[in-house]
Amino acid sequence: xxxxxxxxxxxxxxxxxxxxxxxxxxxxxxxxxxxxxxxxxxxxxxxxxxxxxxxxxxxxxxxxxxxxxxxxxxxxxxxxxxxxxxxxxxxxxxxxxxxxxxxxxxxxxxxxxxxxxxxxxxxxxxxxxxxxxxxxxxxxxxxxxxxxxxxxxxxxxxxxxxxxxxxxxxxxxxxxxxxxxxxxxxxxxxxxxxxxxxxxxxxxxxxxxxxxxxxxxxxxxxxxxxxxxxxxxxxxxxxxxxxxxxxxxxxxx
Ligand code: ATP
Numbered sequence: 511x512x513x514x515x516x517x518x519x520x521x522x523x524x525x526x527x528x529x530x531x532x533x534x535x536x537x538x539x540x541x542x543x544x545x546x547x548x549x550x551x552x553x554x555x556x557x558x559x560x561x562x563x564x565x566x567x568x569x570x571x572x573x574x575x576x577x578x579x580x581x582x583x584x585x586x587x588x589x590x591x592x593x594x595x596x597x598x599x600x601x602x603x604x605x606x607x608x609x610x611x612x613x614x615x616x617x618x619x620x621x622x623x624x625x626x627x628x629x630x631x632x633x634x635x636x637x638x639x640x641x642x643x644x645x646x647x648x649x650x651x652x653x654x655x656x657x658x659x660x661x662x663x664x665x666x667x668x669x670x671x672x673x674x675x676x677x678x679x680x681x682x683x684x685x686x687x688x689x690x691x692x693x694x695x696x697x698x699x700x701x702x703x704x705x706x707x708x709x710x711x712x713x714x715x716x717x718x719x720x721x722x723x724x725x726x727x728x729x730x731x732x733x734x735x736x737x738x739x740x741x742x743x744x745x746x747x748x749x750x751x752x753x754x755x756x757x758x759x760x761x762x763x
Contacts, residue, residue: 512575515540515684515715516561516592521570523556523739530556531567532739540683542731543706543716547723547750549760553739554719555597558686561717562594563587575683593682595673597689603662607653607672610661611644614676644679650712651675651705667698674705684715691722703729723761727751735760 516538523531530553538544546554559565561572563584571580579587593614601610648654651671656664661672670690677685687706691699703725710716720726726733727747735743735756743753750756 513540514538514573515575516717517571517573517576518557518561519571519573521557521560521572522568523553523560523565524568529568529739531560534570534736534739534741536734536741536744538684538715538717539732540715541710541713543710543718543729544732544734545718545720545726545730546734546736547720547726547760548736548742552736554736555688556739557736558594558688558717558719561587562592562686588680588682591681591683592686593677593680593684594686595670595677595688595690597692599666599669599673601661601669601672601676603660605661606657607659607661607664608641608644608648608657610672611648611676611679612640614679615640615643615681643681647675647679650678650708652701667694667702670694671702671705674709678709678714682714684717685709686717686719688719689721690718691720691725699725 514537518534518536521531521534522529534557546557548554560567563582567580571578573579574590574592579590645654645657648657651674653668653671653675661669664672674687674690691702694702699722706716706729718726718730730747733745733747733750734741735750737759742759743750743756751761
């Protein structure tokens with residue numbers, strides 16, 4: 511992994527008449543937790559959608575570990591090592607918790623999920639490996655005791671954690687977490703913060719979009735504040751909290 515995990519160069523995304531992302535130039539250091547905060551509609555999720563390849567920029571470039579990924583497809587970017595979670599939890603409710611995580615691991619495997627379902631003998635060894643890996647990540651996030659439960663029966667907090675473990679099972683170098691604390695209670699949010707710090711300690715670079723300011727200020731190495739698609743402040747949690755423009759645009763008194 512290079513010193514810079516993700517680099518955005520002159521990144522712009524226009525939707526009709528508005529620039530959701532308007533000339534971002536940002537370098538994200540490897541092995542850190544960087545939060546992107548800002549008011550509703552500031553462009554935060556659009557930044558994640560651009561990095562993970564769900565949408566293409568109007569202009570500008572995105573580098574991952576110095577490789578240009580700007581025009582790469584979603585699955586290629588995931589396979590290269592950039593995983594993400596979503597604002598709306600995206601799990602397979604009928605499948606077990608373990609199977610949900612195994613789907614993430616299959617992204618990395620040569621066979622892919624469907625092939626492994628229809629041609630079992632050749633892939634049995636690989637399947638066992640994927641299961642072990644999925645179990646490892648379930649233990650990492652603390653959901654191993656629920657491995658056999660249908661994912662849809664988990665409370666929302668655990669569904670969010672499950673989604674994170676599925677992203678981790680892709681063995682990423684970078685993970686993008688989009689509002690992971692949304693809908694969580696105080697105790698769950700505290701546990702989430704600890705989990706995110708452990709993810710960082712596992713040498714995975716974390717980018718976080720989050721409205722829970724207590725969580726953001728507690729765990730972030732760096733906070734980037736955007737408004738109307740542009741950076742209005744960038745620094746340590748203490749620095750951005752004292753920035754008058756940030757207080758005016760977002761944090762309030
Ligand atoms: P929130 O905190 O509410 O999730 P955000 O900072 O993540 O907001 P984005 O979702 O990135 O904001 O949206 C930025 C702007 O781009 C908004 O004005 C939004 O309406 C617009 N936008 C986002 N996606 C699209 C799209 N697919 N088509 C048209 N406009 C879009």
